[in-house]
Amino acid sequence: MSGPTDDPTGGGADLATTVQRLVDDAAASQIMLDYARGIDRRDWALVRSCFTDDATVAGTSFGGPLDEYLATLLPGVARFGCTQHFIGNQRRLIDGDTGFTETYLIARHFVDEAGEVESLTVGVRYEDQIVRQGPRWAIKRRDVFSMWRRMGEALPNG
Numbered sequence: 314m315s316g317p318t319d320d321p322t323g324g325g326a327d328l329a330t331t332v333q334r335l336v337d338d339a340a341a342s343q344i345m346l347d348y349a350r351g352i353d354r355r356d357w358a359l360v361r362s363c364f365t366d367d368a369t370v371a372g373t374s375f376g377g378p379l380d381e382y383l384a385t386l387l388p389g390v391a392r393f394g395c396t397q398h399f400i401g402n403q404r405r406l407i408d409g410d411t412g413f414t415e416t417y418l419i420a421r422h423f424v425d426e427a428g429e430v431e432s433l434t435v436g437v438r439y440e441d442q443i444v445r446q447g448p449r450w451a452i453k454r455r456d457v458f459s460m461w462r463r464m465g466e467a468l469p470n471g
Contacts, residue, residue, distance in 0.1 A: 431465035
């Protein structure tokens with residue numbers, strides 16, 4: 314994907330521009346940290362806050378408005394006793410008030426709250442179009458790519 318420059322100095326920009334670029338990069342990285350935390354702690358308000366009000370999602374089995382996606386995703390996650398979303402490689406490209414992130418993630422799903430009986434482990438790649446919303450960044454469009462899956466010992470009831 315072509316996008317904004319990877320040069321953290323903005324192509325020889327002044328110090329203020331460089332600092333702003335670094336601040337924006339750090340703020341953009343917070344989106345996925347908050348998303349993973351929200352999913353694993355079942356904090357659906359935190360998950361929702363990672364997206365703009367008009368966000369859309371295109372996934373392996375869904376495409377459309379965010380709220381319709383979350384209406385399917387969140388109950389599916391909640392049926393597991395616990396989950397752990399581990400963020401791997403992430404690429405962030407910021408250009409003014411818009412940007413792009415590509416994030417690799419491994420999500421482990423357990424039947425029990427103690428995390429002793431593994432049910433499902435998946436490898437996922439997210440491609441997110443992000444926008445600045447005041448001091449925060451949020452996802453405007455998310456494309457979800459399932460890379461692999463491994464079934465564990467059991468599936469949760471329900």
